[in-house]
Amino acid sequence: xxxVMTAALFTGCGKSGDTAKSDSDNGVITINYPTFQCGxxxxxxxxxxxxxxxxxxxxxxxQIKLEEVPGDANYVDKIKVQLGTGDLPPxxxxxxxxxxxxxxxxxxxxxxxxxxxxxxEWKALYSKTALNTNSRNGKIYASSVEGSIVGYFYNKDxxxxxxxxxPAKTWDEFFQQCxxxxxxxxxxxxMDTADSAWVTQLxxxxxxxxxxxxxxxxxxxxxxxxYNTPExxxxxxxxxxxxxxxxxxxxxxxxxxxAANNFLSGQAAMIANGPWMIGDFSDTTKTTEGFAxxxxxxxxxxxxxxxxxxxxxxxxxxxxxxxxxxxxxxVKFFTSAHAQQLGLEMQGMVPASDTVKITDKASEKYPLLVxxxxxxxxxxxxxxxxxxxxxxxxxxxxxxxxxxLYSGELDAKAFCQKLTDAAAKNK
Amino acid sequence: MKIKKGWIPVFLLPAVVLFLLIxxxxxxxxxxxxxxxxxxxxxxxxxxxxENYIRLIHDPDFFKALSNTxxxxxxxxxxxxxxxxxxxxxxxxxxRGWKFVRTAYMVPNIISNAAIGMIFLxxxxxxxxxxxxxxxxxxxxxxxxxxxxxxxxxxxxVTLIWVLFAGYTTTLVLAQxxxxxxxxxxxxxxxxxxxxQVDMMVVLPMLKKIIGTTMVMAATYMLQMFxxxxxxxxxxxxxxxxxxPLQLYGVYKTENNYGYAxxxxxxxxxVGVIAMTVINKALKVNKEDY
Numbered sequence: 001x002x003x004v005m006t007a008a009l010f011t012g013c014g015k016s017g018d019t020a021k022s023d024s025d026n027g028v029i030t031i032n033y034p035t036f037q038c039g040x041x042x043x044x045x046x047x048x049x050x051x052x053x054x055x056x057x058x059x060x061x062x063q064i065k066l067e068e069v070p071g072d073a074n075y076v077d078k079i080k081v082q083l084g085t086g087d088l089p090p091x092x093x094x095x096x097x098x099x100x101x102x103x104x105x106x107x108x109x110x111x112x113x114x115x116x117x118x119x120x121e122w123k124a125l126y127s128k129t130a131l132n133t134n135s136r137n138g139k140i141y142a143s144s145v146e147g148s149i150v151g152y153f154y155n156k157d158x159x160x161x162x163x164x165x166x167p168a169k170t171w172d173e174f175f176q177q178c179x180x181x182x183x184x185x186x187x188x189x190x191m192d193t194a195d196s197a198w199v200t201q202l203x204x205x206x207x208x209x210x211x212x213x214x215x216x217x218x219x220x221x222x223x224x225x226x227y228n229t230p231e232x233x234x235x236x237x238x239x240x241x242x243x244x245x246x247x248x249x250x251x252x253x254x255x256x257x258x259a260a261n262n263f264l265s266g267q268a269a270m271i272a273n274g275p276w277m278i279g280d281f282s283d284t285t286k287t288t289e290g291f292a293x294x295x296x297x298x299x300x301x302x303x304x305x306x307x308x309x310x311x312x313x314x315x316x317x318x319x320x321x322x323x324x325x326x327x328x329x330x331v332k333f334f335t336s337a338h339a340q341q342l343g344l345e346m347q348g349m350v351p352a353s354d355t356v357k358i359t360d361k362a363s364e365k366y367p368l369l370v371x372x373x374x375x376x377x378x379x380x381x382x383x384x385x386x387x388x389x390x391x392x393x394x395x396x397x398x399x400x401x402x403x404x405l406y407s408g409e410l411d412a413k414a415f416c417q418k419l420t421d422a423a424a425k426n427k
Numbered sequence: 428m429k430i431k432k433g434w435i436p437v438f439l440l441p442a443v444v445l446f447l448l449i450x451x452x453x454x455x456x457x458x459x460x461x462x463x464x465x466x467x468x469x470x471x472x473x474x475x476x477x478e479n480y481i482r483l484i485h486d487p488d489f490f491k492a493l494s495n496t497x498x499x500x501x502x503x504x505x506x507x508x509x510x511x512x513x514x515x516x517x518x519x520x521x522x523r524g525w526k527f528v529r530t531a532y533m534v535p536n537i538i539s540n541a542a543i544g545m546i547f548l549x550x551x552x553x554x555x556x557x558x559x560x561x562x563x564x565x566x567x568x569x570x571x572x573x574x575x576x577x578x579x580x581x582x583x584x585v586t587l588i589w590v591l592f593a594g595y596t597t598t599l600v601l602a603q604x605x606x607x608x609x610x611x612x613x614x615x616x617x618x619x620x621x622x623x624q625v626d627m628m629v630v631l632p633m634l635k636k637i638i639g640t641t642m643v644m645a646a647t648y649m650l651q652m653f654x655x656x657x658x659x660x661x662x663x664x665x666x667x668x669x670x671x672p673l674q675l676y677g678v679y680k681t682e683n684n685y686g687y688a689x690x691x692x693x694x695x696x697x698v699g700v701i702a703m704t705v706i707n708k709a710l711k712v713n714k715e716d717y
Contacts, residue, residue, distance in 0.1 A: 080683070083467055102683070105468035193576075194661065250554040253576035253660070393681035396661070403576040403664035410665075425682060 029326040030063045031090050036075035038068035042279065046339075046346050054333050062326040072097070083108070090318055090327035091334075094311030096388060100134070100142050103316060110315040110324055112331075113140045122332055125340075125353040129382075130309040143335040144312035144352035145343060149376045150202060150274040150385065151299045151306075153281075158186050158269040159296075167298035171207060171238075174301045178246045181269050189242055190259040190268035191251040193402035196387060196395035199259045200251075200402065202272035202306070203242060205386035207235035210302030219383035223391050223426070227419035236405065236412035243406040252403050264291065272300075275350055275369045297372035305376045308384035309352035390423075397422040454696065457689045465686035472686075479690040489691065491666040492674035493698070495582070496649065499670065500702055502590060503645040511596025512638055516626055518597070519604035529601065536594035544658030547588045551575045551659075575660050581667045588655055589648075596641040603637040604630060639710030646702040650695060671695045 033051075037043040051064045067089075069075045076097050082088050083102055094100045103109045116123050122143070126134070134142035154167060159177075162184040168174035178188040191200045208231050209219040215231035218224055243251060248262050263271035264280060264287040271277075281292035299305045313334055315327040333339065340356045343349035348366040350373065363370045387395065401418050404410045410418070461480070464473040483489050514532065518525045535543065550557045553573040562570050574584040607630065615629045653672040656662060662669030662677070669677075671691060679688035 080467060084685075102468060106470065248554060249573065250552055252553065252573050253663075392683075393677075396677060396681050399661060400663035400665055403573070404578060407577055407664070409578055 026060070028060060028063050029322055030065050031323070031326055031330055032065050032067055033091055033330070034067040034069045034075065034078060034089055035093065036069050036072050036095075037093070038066065039070045041070075042276065042347050043343070043349070046343050046349070049342060049346070050334055050339055054330060057333070058329065062329060064330060088316040090316055090323055091313055091330050092316060093313050094142055096148075096310055098311060098388070098392070100311055100314055101136070103314065104136060104141065108316050109141045110317055110328070111139050111141060112143065112315065112328065113138075115328055115332075116140050116143070119332070122336075124355055125335065125337060127309070127352070127354050129307060129384075130312075130352050133309050133311055133384075134314075142312040142314040143331050144309035145335045145339055145349075146310045146312075147307070147350035147352045148274060148310050148385070149305055149307050149350050149373065150272070151297055151372060151376060152202070152270055152272040153263070153277065154270045154296050154298060155263070155266060155268075155294055156296050157294045158266065162186055162269070167296070168301045169303070171210070171301045175238075175241075178242075182246065187248050187262070187268045188246040188270060189251075190263040190271040191243060191247040192254045192256050192259040193243075193252055193406070194255040194399050197398050197402055198256050198387065199272050200239065200243070201386050201398065204235055204239045205306070205383075206272070206300035206302070206304050207238055208232055208386070209383045210300065210304045210381055211235065216381060216383060219386065219389070222389050223423075224389065225391075225420065225423040225427075227416040227423070228413070229416075232416050233412045236415050239402075240405050240412060243402070252406050260286075266291075266294075274306075275348060275366075275372060278348055278366060278368050281368070292368070295368060297368055297375065299375050299379045302381060303379050304381040304383075305379035306385045307376070307379070307382040308388065312352065390419075391426045393425060394419055394422050457692045457696075460686055461690040461693050463686045465684075465689070467683035467685065475686075479687050482687065483690055483694070488666055488669070489674060489694075492662075492669045492671045492691075493694070495668065496670045496698060499586065499652065500646045500649045500698075502586060503649045504642045504706065507590050507593050507645050508596050508638060508641050510591065511593030511641065512600050512631075512634070514593070514597045515600035515604055516630065518601050519630075529597065532592075532597055533594035535592040540654040541658060543588065544655045547655075548575070548659050551584055576664055578664050578667050581660055581664060585656060585660055585668045588659065589652075595644065599641055600634055600637055603634055607633055635710055639706060642706045642710065643703060646706060647699065650699050650702070671698065 035047060037047040048066070051066055055063050069078055072095070076099070079088065079092060079099055080102070083106055086106065086108065088103065088108055092099055092103065100109065116126065125143075126140070130144045131140070134140055134144055152167075158181065159165075162177070162181045164177050164180060168177050181188040189203070191203070192198065193200060205219060208215045210216075211231040211234060214229065215235075218229060218231060248254075248258075248268060250258050250262075259268075259271060260273075260277070260280065262268040266288075275297075278292075280286050281295050313331040315324060315331055318324050318327070335352070337353065337356050340349075340351035340353060341359065344351055344356070344362045345359060345365065348362075348369050350369070358370055358373065397418060401410060401415055405412070405415045460472070462474060462476060464475045464478070514528075518529055549555075551574040553559060553571070553576075556574075558574060559571040562568065572580055574580045611633075612625055612629060615625050620628065649670075651672065652670060653676065656668055656670060656673055657676075660668045662673045671694065675688050675691040675695065678684050678691060682688075
């Protein structure tokens with residue numbers, strides 16, 4: 001580890017080669033763009049197409065050169081090392097890793113406010129939530145391409161077997177349904193605790209958000225520091241019940257993949273997750289033929305849905321203003337209505353902007369997505385997900401302490417205190 | 428023949444330069460940066476003296492990681508080395524099939540830790556793992572457990588992943604045992620020593636140095652242990668199975684606090700130096716026997 005960190009320090013002695021450069025022969029500015037959206041990543045074809053289109057549109061002026069960094073974690077590590085040296089690539093995709101705040105802390109991000117305000121077409125793509133996600137202190141620093149509307153999926157066959165006709169509208173009804181499923185010999189929920197417990201946190205956050213106004217306010221707060229609130233404790237008690245009574249044995253210590261497998265193999269009746277999972281329902285390497293027809297999508301009890309665009313692309317400060325201009329052009333292109341529509345049609349990606357129309361092509365290709373987006377439109381309570389707003393060091397704490405919550409070693413209050421203590425380390 | 432001593436520094440120079448660049452300089456930087464408030468989110472590094480060290484002595488997570496690391500070093504130096512040595516003492520008598528056993532016992536040591544971690548993750552899986560399946564088949568369903576995620580069983584379960592595979596120790600001790608002067612052993616037998624007495628009173632004392640060396644290797648292995656724990660429990664549940672490298676990684680990765688991470692790094696070096704000194708002193712590894 002020491003060697004890694006030293007290597008990171010040494011990196012500062014030279015240029016990483018990720019920065020844009022001007023080609024002296026023909027005046028073309030080349031933007032070196034590292035991305036994890038390559039290889040088997042579901043967004044890889046979309047990004048590749050956008051790069052090709054950009055290079056064609058700006059031929060002779062700008063050119064994007066993709067640098068493939070397979071794996072989200074590798075990409076985040078790479079950007080963090082470059083942040084340490086102050087030598088970031090011209091365009092960085094914040095994704096779900098809040099890289100924007102890290103770069104802002106180093107004062108390395110270009111303020112896009114004037115550029116966005118001067119361009120009505122670009123500005124129209126910023127919904128209120130997109131503006132919140134990509135702005136800090138009233139200034140716009142990033143631009144989103146992808147929305148994140150997250151509900152849950154259920155297995156219609158298993159529901160029918162347990163005599164359940166439709167998804168629950170209240171949490172009381174939800175737990176009654178869990179009991180019905182259990183009685184019918186069906187595991188109600190696919191859950192996880194490892195790798196920050198993505199699936200479990202979705203259920204947990206939904207219960208906090210729908211508890212009352214304070215709960216919703218908590219969910220809408222960036223980096224909350226006090227988890228010892230009545231709403232949080234009550235929700236954690238229910239999570240404890242879910243882990244003890246309604247999920248598979250391997251959920252404790254299990255990763256997202258375990259939870260997904262349990263749902264895809266028909267062992268569990270419900271899984272909380274985003275629309276990006278829809279592709280898996282018809283992937284015969286992951287599930288059986290025809291499984292997609294058995295899956296329904298729903299918003300959470302209390303008419304809640306997670307709705308916050310994923311932090312978008314941002315431009316970093318460069319020595320050459322021409323490079324910054326090129327990078328801004330790239331960000332605008334990559335987050336345009338066309339790009340969002342392309343993502344929807346090619347990948348089933350939820351557009352960041354609510355002004356982007358759902359095309360017939362998308363409806364035909366992703367009927368479950370369109371059905372879910374229709375339901376999500378009517379959801380009355382919305383917030384970002386808990387993982388996106390909590391301090392990053394809490395993600396590990398959640399994974400480490402959930403098994404102790406399950407075993408009863410910690411009660412809900414003690415669990416929340418652990419989170420509060422860990423949050424205090426960031427002060 | 429007269430040795431031209433003037434050449435000695437010249438031949439040593441490449442090794443010294445490499446050591447300085449690859450080990451000494453990074454170590455100095457680790458110690459140096461541990462005296463700074465050095466975070467990813469800070470505009471610049473700020474000198475804070477020993478503040479990180481003061482935080483360290485008030486950090487219960489650090490002490491949990493430290494105590495686990497020390498316990499694991501102890502277990503590895505005693506149980507793991509003893510097991511490897513006992514197997515070597517059996518094999519040096521060349522019983523039937525000893526070559527096969529020697530090779531087979533080495534196999535787990537040549538598989539990557541990542542693969543071993545995944546294998547044991549599945550062996551201990553509470554739903555379909557071998558351990559619980561065997562218990563169920565034996566009618567002992569009450570004993571089934573989530574072995575890696577229950578605070579009561581996580582530490583011994585993780586320890587089992589590496590403590591039994593003492594192939595390196597066996598190979599080294601066996602090589603040394605096979606090179607022992609047979610006449611000394613024969614003399615002991617002629618004097619009426621039983622095979623057990625020969626092993627305990629003659630062979631084992633002559634293997635003291637190589638056993639000391641394997642203990643040093645076992646201790647350093649534990650100081651570097653990261654991947655197996657990261658893959659199986661990631662230090663959990665709670666901090667039950669965390670150790671110093673994992674604690675360092677957590678501070679580096681999630682808190683982005685490089686200064687504090689390097690403070691833990693300095694402690695790892697200190698623990699290593701102390702462990703090496705104790706082992707060397709106890710077994711007199713660096714002293715002549717005769």
